[in-house]
Amino acid sequence: DVKVTQSSRYLVKRTGEKVFLECVQDMDHENMFWYRQDPGLGLRLIYFSYDVKMKEKGDIPEGYSVSREKKERFSLILESASTNQTSMYLCASSFGVRGQPQHFGDGTRLSIL
Amino acid sequence: AQTVTQSQPEMSVQEAETVTLSCTYDTSESDYYLFWYKQPPSRQMILVIRQEAYKQQNATENRFSVNFQKAAKSFSLKISDSQLGDAAMYFCAYRSADPAPLGALRFGAGTRLTVKP
Numbered sequence: 001d002v003k004v005t006q007s008s009r010y011l012v013k014r015t016g017e018k019v020f021l022e023c024v025q026d027m028d029h030e031n032m033f034w035y036r037q038d039p040g041l042g043l044r045l046i047y048f049s050y051d052v053k054m055k056e057k058g059d060i061p062e063g064y065s066v067s068r069e070k071k072e073r074f075s076l077i078l079e080s081a082s083t084n085q086t087s088m089y090l091c092a093s094s095f096g097v098r099g100q101p102q103h104f105g106d107g108t109r110l111s112i113l
Numbered sequence: 114a115q116t117v118t119q120s121q122p123e124m125s126v127q128e129a130e131t132v133t134l135s136c137t138y139d140t141s142e143s144d145y146y147l148f149w150y151k152q153p154p155s156r157q158m159i160l161v162i163r164q165e166a167y168k169q170q171n172a173t174e175n176r177f178s179v180n181f182q183k184a185a186k187s188f189s190l191k192i193s194d195s196q197l198g199d200a201a202m203y204f205c206a207y208r209s210a211d212p213a214p215l216g217a218l219r220f221g222a223g224t225r226l227t228v229k230p
Binding site for chain 1 (some may be wrong): 114117119122146148150155156157158160163165204206210217218219220221222223
Protein backbone atom coordinates (compact mmCIF):
# COMPACT_ATOMS: atom_id res chain seq x y z
CA ASP A 1 0.00 0.00 0.00
CA VAL A 2 1.06 3.54 -0.73
CA LYS A 3 1.98 5.46 2.37
CA VAL A 4 1.87 9.24 2.50
CA THR A 5 2.97 10.49 5.90
CA GLN A 6 2.44 13.98 7.23
CA SER A 7 4.65 14.91 10.15
CA SER A 8 1.92 16.24 12.46
CA ARG A 9 -1.81 15.61 12.85
CA TYR A 10 -2.29 18.75 14.95
CA LEU A 11 -0.18 21.86 15.12
CA VAL A 12 -0.63 25.15 16.98
CA LYS A 13 1.49 28.16 16.07
CA ARG A 14 1.42 31.90 16.62
CA THR A 15 0.95 34.67 14.08
CA GLY A 16 4.18 35.72 12.44
CA GLU A 17 5.92 32.40 12.98
CA LYS A 18 7.52 30.49 10.14
CA VAL A 19 5.76 27.13 9.92
CA PHE A 20 6.95 23.96 8.21
CA LEU A 21 4.60 21.13 7.24
CA GLU A 22 6.36 17.98 6.10
CA CYS A 23 5.14 15.21 3.82
CA VAL A 24 6.89 11.98 2.87
CA GLN A 25 5.75 9.30 0.41
CA ASP A 26 7.21 5.84 0.00
CA MET A 27 6.12 4.93 -3.55
CA ASP A 28 8.66 6.82 -5.66
CA HIS A 29 5.89 9.05 -7.02
CA GLU A 30 6.95 11.87 -9.32
CA ASN A 31 4.08 14.19 -8.42
CA MET A 32 3.36 15.66 -5.02
CA PHE A 33 0.67 18.15 -4.00
CA TRP A 34 -0.38 20.36 -1.12
CA TYR A 35 -4.07 21.12 -0.64
CA ARG A 36 -5.93 23.19 1.88
CA GLN A 37 -9.34 21.97 3.08
CA ASP A 38 -11.94 24.37 4.47
CA PRO A 39 -15.62 23.69 5.25
CA GLY A 40 -17.87 24.49 2.31
CA LEU A 41 -14.91 24.99 -0.03
CA GLY A 42 -13.64 21.46 -0.49
CA LEU A 43 -9.93 21.09 -1.18
CA ARG A 44 -7.97 23.79 -2.96
CA LEU A 45 -4.55 23.34 -4.51
CA ILE A 46 -1.75 25.42 -3.00
CA TYR A 47 1.36 24.11 -4.77
CA PHE A 48 2.46 21.01 -6.60
CA SER A 49 5.70 19.49 -7.78
CA TYR A 50 6.37 17.09 -10.65
CA ASP A 51 10.06 16.49 -9.96
CA VAL A 52 12.82 17.21 -7.49
CA LYS A 53 13.42 20.95 -7.15
CA MET A 54 10.49 21.66 -9.49
CA LYS A 55 7.40 23.45 -8.22
CA GLU A 56 4.32 25.07 -9.66
CA LYS A 57 1.73 27.37 -8.12
CA GLY A 58 -1.77 26.11 -7.64
CA ASP A 59 -4.91 28.14 -7.11
CA ILE A 60 -4.06 29.73 -3.74
CA PRO A 61 -0.25 30.06 -3.39
CA GLU A 62 -0.20 33.44 -1.64
CA GLY A 63 1.48 33.29 1.76
CA TYR A 64 2.98 29.85 1.10
CA SER A 65 6.12 28.39 -0.40
CA VAL A 66 7.31 24.82 -0.94
CA SER A 67 10.50 22.83 -1.07
CA ARG A 68 11.30 19.53 -2.74
CA GLU A 69 14.95 18.63 -2.26
CA LYS A 70 14.35 14.86 -2.40
CA LYS A 71 11.85 12.93 -4.45
CA GLU A 72 10.06 11.46 -1.46
CA ARG A 73 9.69 14.67 0.56
CA PHE A 74 7.60 17.77 -0.12
CA SER A 75 7.48 20.57 2.43
CA LEU A 76 4.95 23.36 2.74
CA ILE A 77 6.20 26.57 4.33
CA LEU A 78 4.12 29.36 5.79
CA GLU A 79 6.57 32.25 5.67
CA SER A 80 4.78 34.37 8.29
CA ALA A 81 1.73 32.59 9.63
CA SER A 82 -1.54 34.47 9.83
CA THR A 83 -4.86 33.55 11.43
CA ASN A 84 -6.52 33.11 8.01
CA GLN A 85 -4.16 30.20 7.40
CA THR A 86 -5.84 28.20 10.14
CA SER A 87 -7.05 25.16 8.22
CA MET A 88 -6.62 21.49 7.41
CA TYR A 89 -3.67 20.79 5.12
CA LEU A 90 -3.52 17.64 3.02
CA CYS A 91 -0.55 16.28 1.13
CA ALA A 92 -0.97 13.90 -1.83
CA SER A 93 1.23 12.08 -4.32
CA SER A 94 0.81 10.24 -7.61
CA PHE A 95 2.74 8.74 -10.47
CA GLY A 96 3.38 11.08 -13.38
CA VAL A 97 1.24 9.05 -15.73
CA ARG A 98 -2.12 10.29 -16.95
CA GLY A 99 -5.08 8.91 -15.11
CA GLN A 100 -3.21 7.77 -12.03
CA PRO A 101 -5.08 8.52 -8.80
CA GLN A 102 -3.64 10.59 -6.00
CA HIS A 103 -2.89 9.10 -2.60
CA PHE A 104 -3.41 11.30 0.41
CA GLY A 105 -1.89 11.69 3.84
CA ASP A 106 -3.99 11.95 7.01
CA GLY A 107 -3.86 15.73 7.06
CA THR A 108 -2.47 18.32 9.47
CA ARG A 109 -4.95 20.47 11.34
CA LEU A 110 -3.11 23.75 11.79
CA SER A 111 -4.26 26.47 14.17
CA ILE A 112 -2.68 29.91 14.07
CA LEU A 113 -3.30 31.93 17.23
CA ALA B 114 -10.95 27.05 -15.13
CA GLN B 115 -12.89 23.94 -14.36
CA THR B 116 -15.39 23.99 -11.51
CA VAL B 117 -17.02 21.14 -9.64
CA THR B 118 -20.36 21.55 -7.88
CA GLN B 119 -21.87 19.30 -5.25
CA SER B 120 -25.31 20.71 -4.52
CA GLN B 121 -26.09 18.51 -1.49
CA PRO B 122 -24.14 19.61 1.60
CA GLU B 123 -25.69 16.76 3.61
CA MET B 124 -27.48 13.52 2.86
CA SER B 125 -28.75 10.69 5.01
CA VAL B 126 -29.68 7.10 4.23
CA GLN B 127 -31.05 4.17 6.15
CA GLU B 128 -28.72 1.22 6.53
CA ALA B 129 -29.12 -1.30 3.66
CA GLU B 130 -30.81 1.24 1.41
CA THR B 131 -29.51 3.07 -1.65
CA VAL B 132 -28.41 6.68 -1.86
CA THR B 133 -27.23 8.85 -4.76
CA LEU B 134 -24.85 11.77 -4.39
CA SER B 135 -24.87 14.43 -7.10
CA CYS B 136 -21.96 16.13 -8.84
CA THR B 137 -21.83 18.44 -11.81
CA TYR B 138 -18.80 20.03 -13.40
CA ASP B 139 -17.97 22.68 -15.90
CA THR B 140 -15.26 22.20 -18.51
CA SER B 141 -14.50 22.90 -22.14
CA GLU B 142 -12.20 19.89 -22.36
CA SER B 143 -13.16 16.60 -23.96
CA ASP B 144 -10.60 14.39 -22.22
CA TYR B 145 -10.50 14.26 -18.45
CA TYR B 146 -10.93 12.06 -15.40
CA LEU B 147 -13.52 12.14 -12.65
CA PHE B 148 -13.16 10.74 -9.15
CA TRP B 149 -15.13 10.20 -6.00
CA TYR B 150 -13.14 10.32 -2.77
CA LYS B 151 -14.40 9.41 0.69
CA GLN B 152 -13.12 11.11 3.85
CA PRO B 153 -14.22 9.37 7.07
CA PRO B 154 -13.71 10.98 10.51
CA SER B 155 -10.19 9.54 10.52
CA ARG B 156 -9.49 12.17 7.79
CA GLN B 157 -7.79 9.75 5.38
CA MET B 158 -8.95 10.54 1.85
CA ILE B 159 -9.82 7.26 0.17
CA LEU B 160 -10.40 6.80 -3.54
CA VAL B 161 -13.84 5.28 -4.09
CA ILE B 162 -14.16 5.19 -7.86
CA ARG B 163 -12.67 6.65 -11.01
CA GLN B 164 -14.18 7.39 -14.43
CA GLU B 165 -12.37 8.17 -17.66
CA ALA B 166 -14.30 10.61 -19.83
CA TYR B 167 -13.59 8.80 -23.07
CA LYS B 168 -15.15 5.60 -21.71
CA GLN B 169 -18.90 5.52 -22.08
CA GLN B 170 -19.34 2.63 -19.69
CA ASN B 171 -20.10 3.68 -16.14
CA ALA B 172 -17.49 2.63 -13.57
CA THR B 173 -18.45 0.21 -10.81
CA GLU B 174 -16.65 -0.87 -7.64
CA ASN B 175 -18.61 -3.39 -5.58
CA ARG B 176 -21.50 -1.43 -3.97
CA PHE B 177 -20.41 1.84 -5.56
CA SER B 178 -21.35 2.86 -9.08
CA VAL B 179 -21.51 6.06 -11.05
CA ASN B 180 -23.91 7.56 -13.55
CA PHE B 181 -21.68 9.50 -15.93
CA GLN B 182 -23.54 11.78 -18.32
CA LYS B 183 -20.86 13.50 -20.37
CA ALA B 184 -23.15 15.79 -22.37
CA ALA B 185 -24.90 16.94 -19.20
CA LYS B 186 -21.54 17.15 -17.33
CA SER B 187 -22.97 15.11 -14.52
CA PHE B 188 -21.22 12.47 -12.42
CA SER B 189 -23.37 11.03 -9.63
CA LEU B 190 -22.34 8.33 -7.15
CA LYS B 191 -24.75 5.58 -6.17
CA ILE B 192 -24.12 3.62 -2.98
CA SER B 193 -26.13 0.41 -2.75
CA ASP B 194 -26.83 -1.57 0.42
CA SER B 195 -25.49 1.27 2.56
CA GLN B 196 -23.41 0.30 5.57
CA LEU B 197 -22.57 2.20 8.75
CA GLY B 198 -18.97 2.38 7.55
CA ASP B 199 -20.06 4.40 4.52
CA ALA B 200 -20.71 7.42 6.74
CA ALA B 201 -18.20 10.04 5.64
CA MET B 202 -17.63 13.20 3.67
CA TYR B 203 -17.71 12.47 -0.06
CA PHE B 204 -15.85 14.63 -2.55
CA CYS B 205 -16.27 14.70 -6.30
CA ALA B 206 -13.10 15.67 -8.15
CA TYR B 207 -12.10 16.53 -11.71
CA ARG B 208 -8.73 16.16 -13.32
CA SER B 209 -7.75 17.34 -16.76
CA ALA B 210 -5.95 14.92 -19.05
CA ASP B 211 -3.83 17.90 -20.09
CA PRO B 212 -0.37 17.68 -18.49
CA ALA B 213 -0.51 21.08 -16.83
CA PRO B 214 -1.02 21.31 -13.92
CA LEU B 215 -0.01 17.72 -13.95
CA GLY B 216 -2.35 15.55 -11.98
CA ALA B 217 -3.90 18.30 -9.88
CA LEU B 218 -7.48 17.71 -8.82
CA ARG B 219 -10.35 20.18 -8.63
CA PHE B 220 -12.73 19.31 -5.83
CA GLY B 221 -16.33 20.02 -5.06
CA ALA B 222 -17.34 21.32 -1.64
CA GLY B 223 -18.30 17.85 -0.45
CA THR B 224 -21.42 16.01 0.73
CA ARG B 225 -21.63 14.70 4.27
CA LEU B 226 -23.35 11.31 4.29
CA THR B 227 -24.99 10.00 7.44
CA VAL B 228 -26.04 6.35 7.65
CA LYS B 229 -28.85 5.58 10.10
CA PRO B 230 -29.01 2.15 11.74
